[in-house]
Amino acid sequence: MxxxxxxxxxxxxxxxxxxxxxxxxxxxxxxxxxxxxxxxxxxxxxxxxxxxxxxxxxxxxxxxxxxxxxxxxxxxxxxxxxxxxxxxxxxxxxxxxxxxxxxxxxxxxxxxxxxxxxxxxxxxxxxxxxxxxxxxxxxxxxxxxxxxxxxxxxTPPEELVFAALIPNFKMSTLSGRKVLPDKYDRKDCVFNISRAALLISVFYNKDFEKLRTCFQDKIHQPYRGESIKNLNSIFETAKRFGSLGEFISGSGSTLMTVIHKDNIDFLENMKNYLKTMEVSWEIKLLKPDxxxxxxxxxx
CATH class of the missing domain: 3.30.230.10 (Ribosomal Protein S5; domain 2)
Incomplete structure (x- = not known):
């Protein structure tokens, strides 16, 4: 076996x-x-x-x-x-x-x-x-x-913890791709290339104050995010509670927030906030495998 x-x-x-x-x-x-x-x-x-x-x-x-x-x-x-x-x-x-x-x-x-x-x-x-x-x-x-x-x-920096915010609704990869445009402006491509390159550098150099900029995107998140209710307010609240950056995990519906391992109050604060949402959310603190x-x- x-x-x-x-x-x-x-x-x-x-x-x-x-x-x-x-x-x-x-x-x-x-x-x-x-x-x-x-x-x-x-x-x-x-x-x-x-x-x-x-x-x-x-x-x-x-x-x-x-x-x-x-x-x-x-x-x-x-x-x-x-x-x-x-x-x-x-x-x-x-x-x-x-x-x-x-x-x-x-x-x-x-x-x-x-x-x-x-x-x-x-x-x-x-x-x-x-x-x-x-x-x-x-x-x-x-x-x-x-x-x-x-x-x-x-190997991702050991100082970082990934708080997955998991809602009680599904989003298939296929449906998530259908909302994406067939073409992108050059400036949007440059926007993503620069941030993707910066993210790798930040992981190596542990410049965590730059992480939020690194997770910005113009290829998929603006389109998929429209199907996730309260996404912007959830991200803003996570930022207020000390999140270093936020992004949509895959095609969704999970939202990922990145926190420093010493931010011990984030979990409870975010749990209490998510309880005010119409949709039921679960939060899991995860580390890289x-x-x-x-x-x-x-x-």
């Missing part, structure tokens, strides 16, 4: 559309093994209501098996922990893709090199930011060049 642990991830992080991703210490966990017959898909030991053709873990495994012409008789997949909320911009689909490919590779005898795993995960997901972070951990800048995923990983997907063999 394989135990697969995969971290959540926050993507885009303001100006890094489809290229910035960071793993967080919130996890989905899976038990997976090859069997002699049948396909069994469970959630906490109970039969899942998700059809196999919509099961991203299973379908990711199948794609890996097909690439290497691996024949299997049956599979057992049990989602034992599902702490990453669905359709909230925290990489839930990336956890399933990463788990499926890594488990399939282990079953096949670890014949897939890292590059092939990254390429296949990105092919399934459609963009590299979340899956690279889920697989490799840390803060990753990633892109696709000639059908090959290239990425560079850095630097390990990525982990597989252990158990009985």
């Amino acid at each position: 394989l135990k697969v642990k995969v971290p959540a991830s926050t993507a885009n992080m303001g100006p890094g559309f489809d290229s910035f991703g960071m793993a967080l210490n919130l996890y989905n966990e899976f038990q997976i093994k090859e069997t002699d017959k049948d396909i069994i898909f469970l959630e906490n030991g109970e039969p899942s209501s998700i059809p196999l053709n919509e099961n991203l873990i299973y379908n990711s495994m199948i794609k890996a098996f097909q690439k290497h012409k691996y024949k299997f008789k049956g599979l057992y997949i049990n989602v034992t922990k599902a702490d990453v909320p669905l359709s909230r911009g925290l990489g839930s689909s990336a956890t399933c893709i990463a788990a499926g490919i890594k488990a399939a590779n282990h079953i096949m005898g670890n014949i897939m090199p890292k590059q092939e795993i990254l390429n296949l995960a990105t092919e399934i997901e459609g963009h590299p930011d979340n899956v690279v972070a889920a697989l490799e951990g840390g803060f990753d800048v990633s892109l696709v060049e000639n059908n090959q995923v290239l990425y560079s990983k850095i 630097c390990n990525g997907t982990e597989i252990t063999v158990c009985q």
Whole structure:
């Protein structure tokens, strides 16, 4: 039996559309093994209501098996922990893709090199930011060049904590992309390029007073933000409580606020404020995960 642990991830992080991703210490966990017959898909030991053709873990495994012409008789997949909320911009689909490919590779005898795993995960997901972070951990800048995923990983500053504000409504990546324009002005592209470059420098040099500027964006947040009620007032309140910067996590609906680890009052202050909202919000204090997907063999 394989135990697969995969971290959540926050993507885009303001100006890094489809290229910035960071793993967080919130996890989905899976038990997976090859069997002699049948396909069994469970959630906490109970039969899942998700059809196999919509099961991203299973379908990711199948794609890996097909690439290497691996024949299997049956599979057992049990989602034992599902702490990453669905359709909230925290990489839930990336956890399933990463788990499926890594488990399939282990079953096949670890014949897939890292590059092939990254390429296949990105092919399934459609963009590299979340899956690279889920697989490799840390803060990753990633892109696709000639059908090959290239990425560079850095360790985020240990002084920073990421407070995820998670509402009780979903936003799918597909619907989040439909609201984006097909073309952008040059000045908007320069706006994003400069801030994306500055964010990496700030992470290295710990110039935290510049973080709010780094998370500014004109590519996706102005359009997706219209679907998140009270976004501006929530960000302004977070700033008042000491947040160093704010951004929409992935395509939403989660909002991410970045605070210094010594800001011990932020959590309670923000919780009390969010209780005044019409929509129900949950807040989680998260740290970067630097390990990525982990597989252990158990009985």
